[in-house]
Amino acid sequence: MVKKIPMRQCIGCGEMKPKRDLIRVVKPKEGEIALDLTGKAAGRGAYLCRSAECLRMAQKSHRLERSFSCKVPAEVYEVMLHELSEADGDS
Numbered sequence: 001m002v003k004k005i006p007m008r009q010c011i012g013c014g015e016m017k018p019k020r021d022l023i024r025v026v027k028p029k030e031g032e033i034a035l036d037l038t039g040k041a042a043g044r045g046a047y048l049c050r051s052a053e054c055l056r057m058a059q060k061s062h063r064l065e066r067s068f069s070c071k072v073p074a075e076v077y078e079v080m081l082h083e084l085s086e087a088d089g090d091s
């Protein structure tokens, strides 16, 4: 028996990983792009490893912007980096 694990691609390193190992980044209809720590927020989503490095890579490669077809201000990345480091604490 093969267990089916939903896989998603990290927008930072580009690796395919199990969805639950990734953090969802959501672009709501209104408001700023943010980390979706519950995985349930409405809006278009992209996936990212729980790693500041991958977030930096996504920023450099503009993959998040391409995936959402909009500009992502540097402050948004800073907020996400902060949230990412907080979320890391309880692992």
Ligand SMILES: [Zn+2]
Pocket: 010, 011, 012, 013, 014, 015, 048, 049, 051, 054
């Ligand atoms: Zn990654």
